[in-house]
Amino acid sequence: MPNLISRPGPIAFLRQAIHHATDGGPLFYAWMTLLTCVALVGVNAWANQVVHGMQVTGMGDHVSWGLYISNFTFFVGVAAAAVMMVIPAYLYHDHEMHDSVIVGELLAIAAIVVCLLSVTVDLGRPDRFWHMMPPLGRFNWPISMLTWDVIVLNGYLALNLWICAYLLWNRWRGTAPSPRLYLPFVFLSIVWAVSIHTVTAFLYCGLGGRPFWNTALLAPRFLASAFVAGPALIIVILLALQRLGGYPFGDRPIALLLRIVRITALINLFMLGVECFTALYAGSTHASSLRYLLFGAHGHHGLVPWIWSAIALNVVAAALFLWPGLLRRPGLLAAACLMTFVGIWIEKGMGLVIPGFIPSTLHEMVEYSPTATEWKITLGVVAGGALIYTLLLKTALPLISGWTPGLSVGHAAMDAQHRRLFEQLNALVAAVRSRRGAAEVGRTLDFLDAYVREHFADEERLMSESGYAGLDDHRRMHAGFVTELAAVHAALSAPDADRQAIAERLHHAMRDWLLHHIRVDDRAYASHLATRG
Amino acid sequence: MTEEQPAGMTRRTVLKAAGATLGAGAFAAAIAPLTQWKPAESVDEFLRRHYKELTPAELTEICRRVEADAKKTHGIDVHVAAPQPTPGVKFGYALNLSICVGCRRCAEACHRENNHDRATHNSYIRVFEMDNGTLDLAHGDATYDHPVPAKGKYYMPVQCHHCDNAPCTKVCPVEATWKEQDGIVVVDYNWCIGCRYCEAACPYHARRFNWKKPEVPASEINPDQGYLSNRVRPQGVMEKCTFCLHRTREGRLPACLEACPTGARVFGDLADPQSEIRWVLANKRVFILKEDLGTRPTFFYFFDK
Numbered sequence A: 001m002p003n004l005i006s007r008p009g010p011i012a013f014l015r016q017a018i019h020h021a022t023d024g025g026p027l028f029y030a031w032m033t034l035l036t037c038v039a040l041v042g043v044n045a046w047a048n049q050v051v052h053g054m055q056v057t058g059m060g061d062h063v064s065w066g067l068y069i070s071n072f073t074f075f076v077g078v079a080a081a082a083v084m085m086v087i088p089a090y091l092y093h094d095h096e097m098h099d100s101v102i103v104g105e106l107l108a109i110a111a112i113v114v115c116l117l118s119v120t121v122d123l124g125r126p127d128r129f130w131h132m133m134p135p136l137g138r139f140n141w142p143i144s145m146l147t148w149d150v151i152v153l154n155g156y157l158a159l160n161l162w163i164c165a166y167l168l169w170n171r172w173r174g175t176a177p178s179p180r181l182y183l184p185f186v187f188l189s190i191v192w193a194v195s196i197h198t199v200t201a202f203l204y205c206g207l208g209g210r211p212f213w214n215t216a217l218l219a220p221r222f223l224a225s226a227f228v229a230g231p232a233l234i235i236v237i238l239l240a241l242q243r244l245g246g247y248p249f250g251d252r253p254i255a256l257l258l259r260i261v262r263i264t265a266l267i268n269l270f271m272l273g274v275e276c277f278t279a280l281y282a283g284s285t286h287a288s289s290l291r292y293l294l295f296g297a298h299g300h301h302g303l304v305p306w307i308w309s310a311i312a313l314n315v316v317a318a319a320l321f322l323w324p325g326l327l328r329r330p331g332l333l334a335a336a337c338l339m340t341f342v343g344i345w346i347e348k349g350m351g352l353v354i355p356g357f358i359p360s361t362l363h364e365m366v367e368y369s370p371t372a373t374e375w376k377i378t379l380g381v382v383a384g385g386a387l388i389y390t391l392l393l394k395t396a397l398p399l400i401s402g403w404t405p406g407l408s409v410g411h412a413a414m415d416a417q418h419r420r421l422f423e424q425l426n427a428l429v430a431a432v433r434s435r436r437g438a439a440e441v442g443r444t445l446d447f448l449d450a451y452v453r454e455h456f457a458d459e460e461r462l463m464s465e466s467g468y469a470g471l472d473d474h475r476r477m478h479a480g481f482v483t484e485l486a487a488v489h490a491a492l493s494a495p496d497a498d499r500q501a502i503a504e505r506l507h508h509a510m511r512d513w514l515l516h517h518i519r520v521d522d523r524a525y526a527s528h529l530a531t532r533g
Numbered sequence B: 001m002t003e004e005q006p007a008g009m010t011r012r013t014v015l016k017a018a019g020a021t022l023g024a025g026a027f028a029a030a031i032a033p034l035t036q037w038k039p040a041e042s043v044d045e046f047l048r049r050h051y052k053e054l055t056p057a058e059l060t061e062i063c064r065r066v067e068a069d070a071k072k073t074h075g076i077d078v079h080v081a082a083p084q085p086t087p088g089v090k091f092g093y094a095l096n097l098s099i100c101v102g103c104r105r106c107a108e109a110c111h112r113e114n115n116h117d118r119a120t121h122n123s124y125i126r127v128f129e130m131d132n133g134t135l136d137l138a139h140g141d142a143t144y145d146h147p148v149p150a151k152g153k154y155y156m157p158v159q160c161h162h163c164d165n166a167p168c169t170k171v172c173p174v175e176a177t178w179k180e181q182d183g184i185v186v187v188d189y190n191w192c193i194g195c196r197y198c199e200a201a202c203p204y205h206a207r208r209f210n211w212k213k214p215e216v217p218a219s220e221i222n223p224d225q226g227y228l229s230n231r232v233r234p235q236g237v238m239e240k241c242t243f244c245l246h247r248t249r250e251g252r253l254p255a256c257l258e259a260c261p262t263g264a265r266v267f268g269d270l271a272d273p274q275s276e277i278r279w280v281l282a283n284k285r286v287f288i289l290k291e292d293l294g295t296r297p298t299f300f301y302f303f304d305k
Helices: A010-022 A026-052 A065-082 A084-092 A093-123 A126-132 A145-173 A179-205 A217-245 A251-283 A283-295 A304-322 A324-328 A330-353 A374-402 A412-433 A440-466 A470-495 A498-533 B004-037 B056-075 B105-113 B167-171 B197-201 B255-259 B276-283
Strands: B080-083 B091-095 B126-131 B153-156 B177-180 B184-189 B208-209 B224-226 B239-242 B265-269 B286-288 B299-303
Touching: A010 A145, A010 A374, A026 A374, A026 B004, A065 A093, A065 A145, A065 A179, A065 A330, A084 A093, A084 A179, A084 A217, A084 A251, A093 A126, A093 A145, A093 A217, A093 A251, A093 A374, A093 A440, A126 A412, A145 A179, A179 A217, A179 B276, A217 A251, A217 A330, A217 A374, A251 A283, A251 A304, A251 A330, A251 A470, A283 A304, A304 A324, A304 A330, A324 A330, A412 A440, A412 A498, A440 A470, A440 A498, A470 A498, B056 B080, B091 B276, B105 B126, B105 B255, B126 B224, B167 B177, B184 B239, B197 B208, B255 B265, B265 B276, B276 B299
Parallel strands: B080 B224, B091 B299
Antiparallel strands: B091 B265, B126 B153, B177 B184, B208 B239, B286 B299
16 A cells, blocks of 8 residues: 655754754753853853954963863763763663663764864964865874874764764654664764774874873773763763653663763773872883872972862762662762762863973973963853753654654544653653652553553544454554553552563553554554545 | 644744844854954965965065065065075084073074064073083073073073974974975964964974964064064964074074074084084084984084083
8 A cells, every 4th residue: 555644854854853952941941041141151252362362361382282172182082982872772782771872972962062162262273274174275194193183073973963863864754764874883983982082192192292191091091081971971961851851761871871980980090090100109200290280399289279179079979989879869979970070071181181281391380270261262162062962952852752743644633642642651651760659650550551542442433434444453453552551550560560670661662562553553544544535 | 732832832933033033143242353353464365375385476476465564564674585495405503502601692682583572572492591410401490580601500592403303293283384305394374273283292392372463563573584484473373493594595594693692503504514513413422302202303402521
């Protein structure tokens, strides 16, 4: 039977995306307004910096990179950390990760935007960026590590944009994505994620004149700290989305990420210790930057408070991560994650980029502290990234969990009921996953149960009235779903119910069933209705 | 619900449009300072190709343009030349630490010769006062302010070492800095994007960035200028010692050498076996700063006694 229901096109997709991205409650608008204001303050500070020159920063010929490049280095790590969700989701088919992996992938996109903006605001001549682009410009590849960084960062951005856009587009249209068109890119993005932070480390450790950076441990350290800060940020985002947005991701993705940071936080601290021992024990003059950083030197102590704050934050967070009860205390978990996020931000910037310049290559002690302009621009860049990330999430998350126009069967009443079914199923999963009381779960389940029966009855009546030949088959499928729902009900009422497992079964078995049923079986009768006019 | 939705949507859409308009207006206001910015004097200058791609005729035309700009901006006549390296010549510099007295006249001469910004008192040379008995710069001080030479001290001026294996040219993402045939490391001020990676890479603190537009009173501007050397630099680009190529490529000596009252500085052609610098390298106790880094400088230090 020909399928007469047309699939919606890209224009409708964009309209829907814009609608989703810009629609929300008061909290959403307040958040967007705040980010916009901070970003605009940054834009204004940058415009002034361009006009008056980089003299408005705290940098100089001795410390010639500051907050911008520190922030750039840090956010490369955040972008790379998406891989910690991509690997379990795609490589090990971890179902719990499958819903939330998009949170990591979109974060990678936003983080790369932050990186590219951070480098742009650091340029003395942003008007000449095209000098880097052949054939007009000259690209000093392969000898300049900066050109490698340009390639890997933009490549990583393109990979993640493609994967997210392709999967969301298919999900929206109700079509099955072709694995050939995204899986190779997913696997490539895993290797690529490691490359972006390795190449960024090579920017520094390749410089023989800066002994503080000139260590083979730099790339491993960068990766270890990235796999602390990145997953920590994703945990906070998942907690916030669950709490504020009502998205039922459940504990499992968070538990997995927590297992990752539990280890990486320790590895990161271990590497810092190894670095300190190697430099300090031998007592060579190559350790002068490290000595200045940790203890101050020649009466200069500018970075000492920064690094010890970072160490304290990272040690306390690492200890909290080890505590088995942390998962049950979302507030404390978020606090620990934020602590280590800030700790690593300091460690990468004030603890690594800046001390590479102090003392200078001629051993002069010139200290650095960022000016108000630098803080404004840096916060503006981060706010810009957060703005983009919020819009991306607002577009993607409803697509992933709910009914989309691609699932339309061309019958307004049935579409409305399908949409409602998804909402009810999501509400049930959310109730079970968030460990709400049995009474509430029971209520949600009762409601879903009643609604399913009502919807199936309506649908079957419609088929019968129109003389649809596949009615008996369709009835059997409906009955199967009702039985499955009853089984879930029974399992949940058992005194020793593994509610987490039930939630996952609900979420995947039932939602997948519903998706498939609407996409294939319902469209068949919808075509039938359409031919009858 | 479905009846109310269109009206609600419309109101919401209007509010969203108003918000977007407000945002766009605020963005325009935030970015407004850029209207005061004049990054290039002309479209031609903005679209200029890389120095190495210019024909001699184009280069001459560009030099005339820089002269015209100087006339327009400062009301003075300057001469801008683009002297090319002489095949077979390889410049080198040697500095006699036994007789340098730390008077900093070289640094001052550099400041004036190269049209450095007056307010920041920039120079390509930093002179370190060192304790006798050590070559470790950690014991040096470049900010000394007392009569020289001081007892128990010796003096070590540091400037660009024009390395044969130069870390700065390697790291430049746009090839805005390179080593010329005669060994001089130069910067194309009109090609540099100002990322300052070369400044991080240089082990000799030889590179300077134009954190602001350099300002020199018209009466003090050195009118004898080189396109790749001492013409007044734009804001936001790197610069460095060029062995005064506008002088040395025309057979004169660097300004720092001419200013030295003790004769501590020796400049010449490393490729010429009869040159004074070759005699110094063959007969004096010579050392190279940070030789272990493998940068292979063409700037040498030596001792008499």
